[in-house]
Amino acid sequence: MDTGFIGKKSSAAGGWGALKSCGKQLLNSGSPLSGARAMLKANQPDGFDCPGCAWGDPEHGSSFEFCENGVKAVSWEATEKRATPAFFAAHTVSELRRQSDYELELNGRLTHPMRYDAASDRYLPVTWQDAFAEIGDILKGFDSPDRAEFYTSGRASNEAAFLYQLFVRAYGTNNFPDCSNMCHEASGVALRQSIGVGKGTVLLEDFEKADAIFVIGQNPGTNHPRMLGDLRRAAVRGAQIVVFNPVKERGLERFSDPQDKLQMLRGGATDIASDYLQPQLGGDMAAVRGMSKAVLAAEAAAVAAGRPSVLDHAFIAEHCEGFDAYLAAVEATSWDEIISQSGLTREAIERAADVYMQAERVICTWAMGITQHLHSVATIREISNFMFLRGNVGKPGAGLCPVRGHSNVQGDRTVGINEKPPAAFLDALEKEFGFAVPRANGHNVIAAIGAMLDGSAQAFIGLGGNFARATPDSALVEQALRKLKLTVHVATKPNHSHLMPGDVSFILPCLGRTEIDLNSAGNSQLVSVEDSMSMVHGSAGINRPASPHLLSEVAIVAGMAASTVGSDMINWAALADDYDLIRKHIEATIPGFEDFNARLRKPRGFHLRNTAAHREWVTPTGKASFSDIALPSETVNQAALKRHDHFALQTFRSHDQYNTTVYGLDDRYRGVYGERQVIFMHPDDVKALSAKAGERVDVVCEYTDGIARVASDFRLVPYDIPRGSIAGYYPELNVLVPIGSAGEESDTPTSKSVMVSVRRREAA
Template sequence: MTVSFIGKKSSAAGGWGALKSCGKRLLESGSPLTGARTMLKANQSDGFDCPGCAWGDPEHGSSFEFCENGVKAVSWEATEKRATPAFFAGNTVSELRKLSDYKLELNGRLTHPMRYDRASDRYLPVAWEDAFAEIGSMLKNLDSPDRAEFYTSGRASNEAAYLYQLFVRVYGTNNFPDCSNMCHEASGVALKQAIGVGKGTVLLEDFEKADAIFVIGQNPGTNHPRMLGDLRRAAIRGADVVVFNPVREKGLERFSDPQDKIEMLRGSSTEIASQYYQPRLGGDMAAVRGMAKAVFAAEDAAVAAGKAAVLDHDFLKEHCAGLADYRAAVDRTGWAEIEDQSGLSREEIERAADVYMRADRAICTWAMGVTQHLHSVATIREITNFMLLRGNIGRPGAGLCPVRGHSNVQGDRTVGINERPPAAFLDALEKHFGFSAPRTDGHNVIAAIGAMLDGSAQAFIGLGGNFARATPDSALVEKALGRMKLTVNIATKPNHSHLMPGEVSYILPCLGRTEMDLNSAGNSQLVSVEDSMSMVHGSAGINRPASPHLFSEVAILAGIAEATVGSGIVDWAALADDYDRIRDHIEATIPGFEDYNTRLRKPRGFLLRNTAAHREWNTPAGKASFSATPLPEETVHQRARKGGGRFALQTFRSHDQYNTTVYGLDDRYRGVYGERQVIFIHPEDLQAIGAAAGDRTDVVGDYDDGISRVAPDFRFVPYDIPRGSIAGYYPELNVLVPLSSAGDESDTPTSKSIMVSFRKSEAA
């Protein structure tokens, strides 16, 4: 049967299309009324934190603080479908591997702990106590704690993440590969260098005060739709929204707010971007360098004419170091180099710079379109340089805003999920708990996969997520997991990571964010998360658990910890029975969490103090530091155009997915329906290679390491994207991302800088 994969695009993000999608997802959950009631508690002070994105909550929120993607995430979790022991009895692991990510997770919520039986190639039910005992025994019998890898997904709560890192450090290793290694690691590294803290500096309220908002390398309409409401309100009050994105994204062009009755009745929408620029892949640093060059030129002209300065000289003198070296680096960078690398004209870049210079207060936001390149750290340093020029850090309506993905990826890092922990944190743990913490740096994701491949790692435990599908070089990761003596996955639904078992393999089912977590006294437990604006707030589920056999993440980790290291140092069971005790330990060991349990129970929670937001710079220079790094010698786009039919590929999400979770097969904002294996390409590029819309192709990785990488049978979709650049969905295209290609200083996979070519599909 032929799939109809190209259709009508939405005229605007949101609107009736979003409402229809919400209704469809609630119906598919099997209990639409329960789902609707559940959504009314999403992001409310007496409800649960949405398990989707990490966008902040307003101080005075409405009764509908959720978006289309939030409905998808909640209905996906709250489905009435169940993956019971009978499901696993009826399907071998080999058979389940043939299912797509979408079809596999459609089987519903896990209900029982399961252990892999190699003889039958099936997962069989197992008692919790037996699972804990064997996992603990195997971990204890490794010849070194460094033989084990402990992965963390950003869906874990602060309490689960803190307990996890405490257990693993008592066990004796800092091997903490986590999802941040694959997304915003470059942001943390760059911001720590530049301003002394690896987080953004803005609050949600700053978007109400900004005169200009620069949105670089992100797609809020699909990845964090609630942000569109804040951009829409900014646009309505007259703020400029300047977008840099290689792909024309509907949510950044127009947005129809489903909560605006007049807009919905009229079928109208609001223009978001006042200026929209499409740089080539990898060209963002050059574009920002060009804007800085325009600012310096305007400053020189103002001084010569005796007019008011363009730069904020008082701020630069008091708070910044390295300006002269940066100015020299900008002067050395010619416009021809900037235009060639960015793919934008000098006129376009100067027009964007004019917006910045007119604005008294400016915010710059970015996401994975910036962080997943070889030179991502340098690019974020360049963004920071640009914002420092006019003092746009540390005052209302201005600042830096890396927009995180998963709901608590930032919080997990705050409470200790870090393969390179600060010495002060380890000192605090040792003093408080009375044990010797490991001091050797551990493994991030790339290093962990390497250790699994070379045999130095023998055990893998995954706290949430879908490690096998989130990571690069899919074939190598499958091989790596299969070499483990022990694999353990803590999850809510079956996914492909579970189908790559080691010698001994467990699936341990946990409660979801929307479900009640009751302690031994029958009292509801409260967990906490940190959003992209450093706000920490509580979350308490309201639904009955999908199965009476589910444990919370905290309870599962406590069970493994007790079986592995015993309870001599930490009473794990007591912590699992009262999360307030975990928060007491966090308060005692991590600055900023004073009076944690009291402040958490206030509406909206509390703000973790950000030193850079107060113009306190924890850098070696004691000031915000400019970077004088030159532009890359060559971007992936520049290499690709040298010939040989090569293209620069970026991977991204469809509108019907969140990270590796695929909710459906439509991407209505891009006009794709019932299909995921597509390649978005400029129409002239399609014509140049002698192909037409709908033709099928194999996508071949072009990386000189002797490894063949092929993503077979993809369809061409003409799209508004720079010539030489192409795009498609992950995880299907992760097979093309080389494990050995990672960002300088960040080790983040270069999923936005993949060199590929095409060959005729064997399925054609």
């Protein structure tokens, strides 16, 4: 059996392995000097905001922050390779479709606007004017604006996103399927219910003060490596770090900081997790409920013995409602239920609860390991409950911290990319611009795909991203896109979404975050982004554009808007030529952006005030809200354990990947090299299938809607993961994620809890 793809895992995250990987990435880009020069300006006051992730930057900003993801993102964008009209002339769309995601983006940066020609099955060059005119004519020709879907990727700046939502609402719809719908929608929904604001409450400096940090359903080493520096510093000063993750992830075990010269010279590393718990997939809510049960038992024991209270009764009495109902819900939840659903021992859960009780200041962070389940909203409500017990919201060194993925996914939502817009925001738009905005809720991602499939949607406009590969049910989404009258993709490189053309299809190439964006006067334009800590930063590119034919995202949006809705009410060209004007409109319509232009130009930008961080609760009762939701009756993992060949599947990233962008074929933190079609499985589950490491299998979705979903020819990798749970990379496994399975209240695809069966190929 060939198992040559399995190699040695890194002994620690970061370290020399990260430096070697960065050097390799810079060399492979074909422009190592410009890439290295660009990295020195990443996250600096006079440079650009790193496009790699949404982790916060130090407010004091005194030093360059090394990040492997950032190097990969910057060198990927700064490549010397070009996908010119000659490239498209040499390849039909059908030929390009056979390339992998990795191979396709290796062709380099797009250089010209292109229009699909069905007769030759090729993309041909088109002028910007002709592209905008045809897009506008088609959009104006629909019998309703709701026929079009307007997608946004989290890479778009605040200025581009605000102008985009303005264009779309002037056109007449709230159809804003957004990347948030596929990742942290549950966080926004749950936190608005719990604390009145759908964002985290902590600043980066709070990590310097926390006594304990709970990291739940998150893998910083691969997804936001700069966070590991903050966790390492916390561990060094004695903070306890408790991890809940079904998969043993190297970055949460040990980290060697490339910025620590002494540690690098000695080849050392810092232990990160003081406790590492591996719940079954979907078992996090039960684990957190178990910790609360242990805290409440300790409170009862303290009261009985006359010792000081464990709970923060003053916080609960003054700031919370629903506490008694929550007590009853916890009391009604048995330890047997908690142990069965979490897959953890009572002793392990109680030990984690002890860490919580011994700490005065606690931060809880989470990511998509929590948000992509049926019961994600309920789980995040439970995390909030847990944090309320000892008043760990709204004080220094403590708080709730959902960690977003893409660099401006939070900012896009702040400036209006929302299919369910608040009435106050719509009122402000009408007052500022003088036109009646649409009031009916629009489509999120799931609804947009459904509308494209049933024919009620006839156009798709994508502001960045790779919609076809990021979404669930890959085969159905391809069908949906190819049924449309119009598809438009604003992009920097070719990707698979471009290869699913509708009747009329355009690829519109845009400037990257690292590139200089000049206005008509020859002045460099500044854009802004918002990170996971609600810090708004300025960003100005420093590299020469990949092509003189590129336009900024703002200019492309303005061009489509002018051709579609005209310029009588809004001077789109003026806004595209001076982003300060866009920011003045943001300031006039969105609270928190007062004096936007001046504050943006200060080093490190400014913070958008979070009411919950100040213990001001914008909820119906004016208080933080405990939730008394019961645990799920059964998780997918519990159901899977009842059958020997059924498993609960989660999709995740490899280490050489960011979202749908694949930088390489290695995953050194998990010991996999040169291979992406792999399934990570507990060794005993491999044996139970009568299989061996490296054997190839087919994975079959067991969702009960009658649609066959199969991921064929994947290698088995024995791994430290709970029995009944398996894992593998997206987008390759997105074909198994059914569009009909979405989170309760959030409508987020359940990519972390898919019921599947695994079949050896010899038996297939």
